[in-house]
Amino acid sequence: MTCWTLWFAASAEMEEDDQVFNLALEARLHAAETIKQSRQELIVVASLVDRIPNLAGLTRTCEVFRAAGLVVADKSILQDKQFRLISVTAEKWVPVTEVPVDSVKSYLERKRGEGYSVIGLEQTAHSRPLDGFGFPGRTVLLGLGEKEGIPVDIIHSAWRSRS
Structure with missing residues (x-):
């Protein structure tokens, strides 16, 4: 040759x-x-969640359920090594928006104005289990903070609370 x-x-x-x-x-x-x-017409607001493993897990869950978006308090977590190990590139498939904790209430109000139902996830005396709950077509799901839950001023913005 x-x-x-x-x-x-x-x-x-x-x-x-x-x-x-x-x-x-x-x-x-x-x-x-x-x-x-x-995508589902579901936006998961995780701005109150501050533990990186939980945020990474929520990102993967949003990917699996084809959520329209995930909202976090600080997008810099997407670059965190621990986050990337757990999320396994899910953040590349889910639109991630940054909404700091002090802006969550106005974000929820804006989404309600856009026709979304706002549902808060928190364990309260009047909560009902999620299994069997029929989510409205356009939903913003507000996740609770790990230590204090949903702040009172924000929970009043939620349409319903569910455990």
């Missing part, structure tokens, strides 16, 4: 690899577009 033959064979092999790569990239882009179009 001559140098020319070896170069030609290697070049043809690289072209095949490029074609396979391009097909895989097209398939992945198509899958991403399909996922975006088939």
